[in-house]
Amino acid sequence: MGDNYPLRACDRGFHESLTHRGGGLAQAADRPPGSSYFDPLLERNGRPVRARGYCSDVFTDAAIRFVRRNRNRPFFCYLAFNAPHVPLQIDEKYAAPYRAAGLDDTTARLYGMVANVDENVGRLLDTLSALGLERNTIVVFLSDNGAQHPDRYNAGLRATKGTVYEGGIRVPCLVRWPGRWEGGRQVDALAAHIDLVPTLLQVCHVRPPQGLALDGQSLAPPLDGAAAPTEDRLLFIQWHRGDAPEPFNNCAVIGQRWKLINGKELYDLQADSAESREISREHPELVRRLRGEYEKWLADVSATRGYDPPRIVVGSPHENPSLLTRQDWRGPRASWADTGLGHWELAFAMGGRYRVEALFPALKADARVSLQIGEQEHWRMARSGAGRAVFTSVSVPEGPARLEVRIHEGETSRGPHYVSVRRLSEDSLN
Structure with missing residues (x-):
């Protein structure tokens, strides 16, 4: 999955999608001018849309609408919350009970976000029940990694997110299917996320495409009550x-x-x-x-x-313009810091003329801005206070190419926050 064609959810088989960009909201992949957990700037089927409300509520509302529309046929719904996560933006009513219990502000906000996720999962489960779908709908709930800080509750496991100790990688996975699996028990079998696809394929009687090798294995036998493999x-x-x-x-x-x-x-x-x-x-x-x-x-x-990284395809009918962000930078200096620098590995869907626009924080002094696409290089002068540099019509051949923009400030250089790449139509050139 990614932020650009052909790696967006709408390109990868989902009939409907409502997504944030990158790894979360209020991060480097946000569309300018940035986003928030409240009234977030999202993408519906690949197109920008301003949502109203709190992000986890917005995603759950969309999931509930999808379930209601598809109640009379089999459906697959993937509801992936970006909460709980920094910057810990949450309505005060969720954080207040934990702050009143004596927890510090950061922890209170974190647990408030968890409470909100819990509330939203409950709303989704209540919808399944109200529609009569509870008994024959498989629900899987799991997390992505352990706690970020050592002072969080971690069930006595060692270390945190980012490590491969149990505290970083062992997470809860709750599975519910009242029509087949008895609840209230723990399955003691070594398992991972790669097991979900073969499990769901088996219990739904779906054959995988011929020649597709799956890394995981079905968990249906232990979920059915068989002993864990020895x-x-x-x-x-x-x-x-x-x-x-x-x-x-x-x-x-x-x-x-x-x-x-x-x-x-x-x-x-x-x-x-x-x-x-x-x-x-x-x-x-x-x-x-x-x-x-x-x-x-x-x-x-x-x-x-x-x-090799999957290339972002630009200039195609599926996405034009394409917005490139620091989320997909490559190179040794790639980072989200304002001093970072990186390049993008692209594939130009069509040869022709392209408009390339680099966006960055307002300059404190005059600077030179360079654009490199493959072997060609172009330069622009940006004055103090400017926040963009535009290369109005750059000829690019079809095929793979590396794109890099540098802001040259004296002896140092850095990259922009965003680069927009638009293939120009013949009409716009006349």
Whole structure:
């Protein structure tokens, strides 16, 4: 999924979509002039729309309308809240009870956002019940990662978001289907997000497309009450910044019992779910075996997927203009900081003339602005106080190209916050 064609939800098979850009609201991927959790600037089926209300309420309202419209036929609805998340914007009525209980303002706002999500999930479940769909609708609720700060409740698990310790990656997954699965029980089977697709395909009697290899496995047997598999299935997790993977950097090999972190730390999860006792010296052969399994996995995904970024297609009838943001920057200086610099990997759908507009915070002094597309380079002068530089008609051939804009200020350079790329019609050139 992404912010531009062909990676938007509306390009990837969803018949209807209401989305924010990037990883959340009030972030670098927002359309200018930026957004908020209240009356957010969203995209409906790929087109900008200003919503009214609080973001989680808006998304839930849209999901409820979708369910009502499709009540008489099978449907799939993916409701992904960006809350709870910084900047912790929430109506005071949700934060006030937690602040009154003695929690600091940040924690009160965080728990207020959780309470609002809980309320909205309840509204969706109530809708299913009111429509008579509760018994035969599968509902899956899960989170994406552990707490961001060590002072949050984390069930005694080690570390936080961004790490591959259990406190960063073990999350709740609640599944409800009254027509088939008995509730009120815990399924003790090693599982991951990659298991959801094969599970839903199996229980809905849908065959995957021929030749499609799925990484996950169906959880239907343990959900149906069968004993959890006894074989030591292995899951592989790796997460770090950068454009390419670094072997044994922030990675984990996870089995039903054993877990190897960064190729050297070994833990027995059955005896020590808090990962408090490192035991690699006691099991050197096991460490070597798990390291070998990791190396085979990394070689496999490297061979079958590659690490070239998916290119943003510009100048197509599906999206014109295309808004590029720092969210999709590549390169060693890529960041959301005002001093950051990066490039975009693009594919021009058609050759022709393009208008390229760079947007940035108002300059404090005169600066030169350069545009590089492939091998060609163009320059503009931007005066003090300016917040944009426009390259009105740039000839670009069809095909892949790297685009970079630099703001040159003395001996330093930085990138813009946004770049708009529009293919010009023949009429606009005459």
